[in-house]
Amino acid sequence: MKIRSLEDLEEIAHRGIQKIKGEKIRIAVGLGTCGIATGADYVYTYFENAIKDLTERVFLTKVGCFGYCSEEPLVKVTIPGKPLTILSKVNPEETEEILRAVLSGEIPDKKALCKIEEWNHITEYMVYGKGLANIPSYSDLPFFRGQLKLVLRNAGLINPEDLEEYIAIGGYKSLHKALNMKPEEVIEEVKRAGLRGRGGAGFPTGLKWEITAKNESDEKYVICNADEGDPGAYMNRNELESDPHAVIEGMIIGGYAIGAKEGIIYIRAEYPLAIKRIETAIKQAREYGLLGENIFGSNFSFDIKIVKGAGAFVCGEETAMIASIEGKTGRPRPRPPFPAEKGLWGKPTSINNVETWCNIPIILAMGGERFSKVGKENNAGTKVFSLVGEVKRIGLVEVPLGTKLKTIVHDIGGGSPSGLKVKAVQIGGPSGGCIPEEGFDTPIDYESLRDLGTIMGSGGMVVMSEKTSMVETALFFIGFTSEESCGKCTPCREGLKQMLHILHKILSRRGSEEDLKLLEELSMTIQTTSLCGLGKTAPNPVLTTLRYFREEYEGLINDGKD
Amino acid sequence: MNNTKRAKELEEIILKHSSPAGRILSILEEIQEREGYLSKESLKYISKRLNIPLADLYSLVTFYSFFNLERGGKHTITVCMGTACYVKGAPKIIEELERRLGIKEGETTSDGIFTIKSARCFGACSMAPVVRINERIYGYVFPESLPSLLKLYGWKEK
Numbered sequence: 001m002k003i004r005s006l007e008d009l010e011e012i013a014h015r016g017i018q019k020i021k022g023e024k025i026r027i028a029v030g031l032g033t034c035g036i037a038t039g040a041d042y043v044y045t046y047f048e049n050a051i052k053d054l055t056e057r058v059f060l061t062k063v064g065c066f067g068y069c070s071e072e073p074l075v076k077v078t079i080p081g082k083p084l085t086i087l088s089k090v091n092p093e094e095t096e097e098i099l100r101a102v103l104s105g106e107i108p109d110k111k112a113l114c115k116i117e118e119w120n121h122i123t124e125y126m127v128y129g130k131g132l133a134n135i136p137s138y139s140d141l142p143f144f145r146g147q148l149k150l151v152l153r154n155a156g157l158i159n160p161e162d163l164e165e166y167i168a169i170g171g172y173k174s175l176h177k178a179l180n181m182k183p184e185e186v187i188e189e190v191k192r193a194g195l196r197g198r199g200g201a202g203f204p205t206g207l208k209w210e211i212t213a214k215n216e217s218d219e220k221y222v223i224c225n226a227d228e229g230d231p232g233a234y235m236n237r238n239e240l241e242s243d244p245h246a247v248i249e250g251m252i253i254g255g256y257a258i259g260a261k262e263g264i265i266y267i268r269a270e271y272p273l274a275i276k277r278i279e280t281a282i283k284q285a286r287e288y289g290l291l292g293e294n295i296f297g298s299n300f301s302f303d304i305k306i307v308k309g310a311g312a313f314v315c316g317e318e319t320a321m322i323a324s325i326e327g328k329t330g331r332p333r334p335r336p337p338f339p340a341e342k343g344l345w346g347k348p349t350s351i352n353n354v355e356t357w358c359n360i361p362i363i364l365a366m367g368g369e370r371f372s373k374v375g376k377e378n379n380a381g382t383k384v385f386s387l388v389g390e391v392k393r394i395g396l397v398e399v400p401l402g403t404k405l406k407t408i409v410h411d412i413g414g415g416s417p418s419g420l421k422v423k424a425v426q427i428g429g430p431s432g433g434c435i436p437e438e439g440f441d442t443p444i445d446y447e448s449l450r451d452l453g454t455i456m457g458s459g460g461m462v463v464m465s466e467k468t469s470m471v472e473t474a475l476f477f478i479g480f481t482s483e484e485s486c487g488k489c490t491p492c493r494e495g496l497k498q499m500l501h502i503l504h505k506i507l508s509r510r511g512s513e514e515d516l517k518l519l520e521e522l523s524m525t526i527q528t529t530s531l532c533g534l535g536k537t538a539p540n541p542v543l544t545t546l547r548y549f550r551e552e553y554e555g556l557i558n559d560g561k562d
Numbered sequence: 563m564n565n566t567k568r569a570k571e572l573e574e575i576i577l578k579h580s581s582p583a584g585r586i587l588s589i590l591e592e593i594q595e596r597e598g599y600l601s602k603e604s605l606k607y608i609s610k611r612l613n614i615p616l617a618d619l620y621s622l623v624t625f626y627s628f629f630n631l632e633r634g635g636k637h638t639i640t641v642c643m644g645t646a647c648y649v650k651g652a653p654k655i656i657e658e659l660e661r662r663l664g665i666k667e668g669e670t671t672s673d674g675i676f677t678i679k680s681a682r683c684f685g686a687c688s689m690a691p692v693v694r695i696n697e698r699i700y701g702y703v704f705p706e707s708l709p710s711l712l713k714l715y716g717w718k719e720k
Contacts, residue, residue, distance in 0.1 A: 032687050069688030234685030252662040264583050269591065269628050270684055272697065308582030308591055310626030313682065327586035327627040344583070388646040388687040395688060410601030426645060462645045462687075476648050480682070514661075 002289030005295040006176055007183060009167060012288075016168025021160065023080055024059040025102055027051075030074040030156055031378030032065030032241045033234075033273050039092065039302030040073035041334040046095040064242020066156025067396035068143055071113055074156070076100055077246025081129040083115035084157075086138075111550045114138045121153050122406065123365045130541060143393045146412050150374070150382045152221065152398050155242035160277050163284040166245040172290055174364035178253045179298050186257040187213060190360070194380035199225055199316075199353030200428065200457040202446040202535070208350055211340040212523025214256040214308055215348040220260040221250055223351040226267035227275070229313040229320065231480070233460030236354040236398055240267070240274035240486070243358070244281035252295065253364065255302045258350055263304040266321050269311060279306060287290030313430075313484035317532045318343075318351045320486065331486045332532035353458065379445035381467060383459055387425075390465040392417040397461075399444075406440035409463055420465040428457025430477045430484075431537030433544025434470060453544045455537060470549040471556060475503040477541035481534060483500035494533030495526040499542060506553060517552055519539065565603075571596065572607050586614070590623060595643060599630040627682075635670040635677035635699065637715045639695050644683030646690035651704070655691055658705040675716065 001008055020026065029044040044062065044380035046124050051058045066074055076099070078084045085107045094111065109305065112135045117129045138144050149155075159164040161533040166172070177184050191206030212220065224247060228236040238248060242273070251263045266274045267275055282304050285291040293301045307325050314320045315330040322344050324330035343349020359381060372380045379401035381548070385408060387397045392414030399408060409415065409425060435453035442448050446456050454458045464473065482496035499522050505511050523539030529537050546553065572593070578587040580615075589612075593604050600623055609616040623629040641656050656667055659678050663671055670677040686692045689701025693716060703711065709719060 024630035033684070033686050033699060034701070037686050037689055037692070037701040229682065230649075230686065232646050232685055232687055234683075237685040262583075266584075270681060305581060305583055307587065309628075310591060311588055311628035311682070312626050324587065326586070326623075329622055378637075384600050386687060388690065429645070460645065461685075462649060464649060468649055471651075476645070484682075505627050 003172070006231040006393055007468065009172060009176065012167045014164070014168075016164035017164070019059060019061065019162070019165055020168055021080065022059070023124070026059050026076075027099075027102070028060065028061050028063040028076040028157075028159070029080075030065055030072065030076070031062045032071045032156075033271075034065055034236055035072045035074065036273070038072045043073050043075065043090040043095060046092040047099070047437060048119075049417045050096055050099050053320070054103070058099075059142070060157050060160065061215065062353075063157060064155045064160045065238050065396070065559050067238070067398075068113070068393070068479055069396070070322060070392075074113070076157070077107060077130050078128060079105060079107070081116045082107075082131050083135075084119070084128045085115045085135060085145055086113045086179055087111040088113040090134040093417070107135065109134050113175050113505040114141050116146070117158065121157075121169040122150060122174055122362050124167065124168070137260075142414060143395065143412055146403065146407050147398050148382050148400050149398050151239065151355055151384055151505060152242075152396065153362075154246065155238060155294045157241070158194045160242050160244055161280050163281070163288060166243070170365065171361075172249055173250055174361035175249050175290070176296055178256055179296050179300060183213065183257045183259065183354050185213055186253060186364075190257070190363055191215070193363040193371040194368075194378070195359050195363060195371070196379070196389045196399065196446065197353060197354065198355035198383065198458070200455055202456060205352060205356055206338075208340060208352070209254065211259050211338075212348045212493055213480040217348050218423070219262075219345070219347045220258055221265045221344045221347060221349040222254045222258065222260045223321065223325075223349060224251055224263065224265040224357055225316065225318070225351055225353045226265055226271075226322065226353070227316045228268060228271075228458060230431070230458050231428055231463045232386065232388060232426070232447070232460045234386050235459050237271050237274050238396055239354050239358050239384070241277050244278045245285065246280055246358045246361055247278070247354055248285055250360035252291070252302050253352060253360050254352065254357065254425050256300050256550065257545075258348070260350070261275040261302055263302065264307055264325060264344070265304060266307050266309055266315070266325060268309040273307065282306070301390070313480075314486045314532070315562050316533050317534060321351065322349065329486070331488045332534075334531055346413070355459075376443065376445060377399045378447070381442070383456070385459045385461045387413050387461050387463070389462040390422065390468070391463040392456050401445050402443045404441060404443055405435065408444070408461065409440060413463065416463070418465065420467060422463055423466045423468060424464045424470065426462040426464060426473065426541075427460070428540070429460045430481045430534065431455055432457045433540045434464070434473060434548065436543070437547040439548075449467060468550045470545040471503065471507055474542045474545045475500070475507060478503060478538070479543070481538040485538075487528045487536065491529045492538065493524050497540070498522055498540055500525075506556050509556055510556045511553075511560065513557065515557075516546065568603060569607065572604060572611070576608075576611060581672070586612070586622065587626075590629060594629060599633045625659055636675050638679060639693060640681045641691070642682045642684050642692040642694070644685075644687055644690070646687035647683075647692055650690045652691045654705050655693065655703060655708065658708055660701045662708060662717075668674045
């Protein structure tokens with residue numbers, strides 16, 4: 001059916017609710033990439049075989065990832081009237097026992113991680129039920145306690161391949177609301193929210209839209225940057241895998257606000273599952289009339305196309321991405337003109353990161369004013385970080401901006417798993433830097449991170465223990481950027497190669513004090529003379545390690561002198 | 563593959579990707595998906611058919627790391643070299659694979675069974691170090707666990 005009105009939306013929501021908390025027992029297996037890599041697909045198959053004759057009583061389904069990666073595979077069980085329960089580290093062999101318990105109205109305590117009695121989807125409020133006193137509450141777990149799930153509010157709880165479940169938790173209501181506003185009012189709302197680009201640079205989203213909207217043209221485009229290239233960052237993958245309709249809804253609203261009829265999702269080829277899920281979601285949205293001609297019976301028409309990236313880190317840069325979509329090698333060009341003025345095919349284009357798009361339906365639902373109160377001044381909202389490396393509790397962590405680094409690493413992450421001392425956190429991927437433990441008191445916001453010599457980036461957070469060599473870490477990143485440099489600007493292409501040589505030299509204990517000076521000099525040159533963000537930020541890993549861990553470089557140099 | 567059959571397949575792919583945004587990348591990606599690599603013949607055909615100089619196509623396919631100009635082995639083992647994997651010892655996995663299979667990264671065993679590659683990041687950092695064999699991702703892979711993993715794909719210890 002084609003959705004034309006709020007009533008149509010409610011009718012579908014009613015069907016979706018029956019799946020999420022209907023009369024049947026719901027067993028939902030977390031099937032994100034991480035879950036599957038730990039065998040969640042086998043768990044699903046075992047359940048599937050076991051419930052063959054029980055489909056009258058049990059509803060088995062797939063959900064995305066709930067973010068607690070080190071506890072995967074996760075299975076969520078909802079017995080009607082009772083809290084939703086999350087079971088962790090489920091083996092295929094345990095499925096029968098779980099099923100037996102659940103059928104008799106019980107939850108196997110020893111597999112239970114936590115329970116959720118009610119949940120705020122922002123666009124909808126879900127009450128599951130009370131009880132199960134033996135099982136800890138979601139908010140009692142240290143991993144979840146400091147978190148605030150706005151962007152990840154649906155991830156792991158709804159079936160990403162079922163539009164009806166997304167609508168059940170209030171999906172596409174924000175779009176309906178937006179289409180009943182004037183485009184400039186939508187932009188005003190996003191501006192009021194104070195949302196800044198989640199790709200890393202932090203440019204105000206509403207302002208970007210306003211500039212794109214004001215540039216007159218027969219055609220305009222919106223692009224979703226899903227070329228998540230920073231090693232160590234995977235929140236965009238999860239957002240696409242677990243809640244693809246949120247991205248689509250955000251893009252349709254953005255298209256309406258700036259006056260674009262076409263949206264493009266540029267997604268990296270390394271994410272096959274995310275591609276599959278977003279393809280399915282687009283297909284469903286078209287079937288229900290949420291993409292295509294006259295959305296919600298309005299005059300507004302919009303559609304989305306997927307373009308798969310082919311493995312070039314630099315294509316995350318907006319002008320390189322546009323070149324790549326146009327069928328050229330992905331090399332950046334000078335700005336201005338910015339894409340908001342001359343973007344895809346020379347037309348005004350607004351490029352935003354996956355997570356930025358995810359925030360749009362939330363802003364419309366909450367209202368810009370209320371959204372702007374989350375986080376801290378000038379840094380509204382939340383940010384999702386991928387907390388990995390030498391840390392006890394691994395996973396995707398969403399916190400209000402302004403949360404201190406130590407809260408994430410120690411309170412949420414639980415510090416080092418091996419008893420070794422945590423030495424540093426690498427933030428922002430190859431464009432970011434290493435922050436030493438002394439800096440953990442810093443609130444995470446765009447400006448504070450910049451003052452520390454790093455950037456927010458897309459949100460990769462790799463914890464390093466005292467056994468990690470900082471010089472080797474710097475070498476790793478310079479190796480990365482020197483290979484991924486597109487070669488257009490000589491300082492980036494040749495300079496990074498020279499930095500790599502020097503780092504090798506220092507690591508093989510043939511370095512000198514002069515080399516450290518040369519590293520700093522080269523860094524400065526590359527930063528100031530490169531065209532795009534890749535070159536401008538590539539020296540950060542060296543500069544931050546020189547700033548905070550200079551003694552490691554000097555130790556290697558002095559070793560060589562003996 | 564004979565020429566008529568190739569032409570028919572390529573025409574099908576070209577037709578499928580008709581809208582301009584991302585057209586060339588999509589066509590090349592689909593050819594590689596079907597054939598396993600980009601053969602010279604296919605590139606020549608596309609060049610002629612879409613009126614793009616072969617040199618430009620060559621520049622394109624060598625710029626993007628996803629494209630292969632040579633046929634790979636039956637099973638491609640890709641070691642993730644992202645930050646989390648690197649910190650947890652991914653370089654040692656490559657070394658061990660190279661030693662076990664007797665080839666270097668980027669090469670294919672003489673029997674055409676295994677190819678070793680490395681990747682930037684699969685975004686499965688939570689279970690680092692990560693190795694992908696064909697389409698399946700394996701988490702928590704360490705040098706000691708490689709033999710049993712390889713055996714799943716028909717490898718025999720000498």
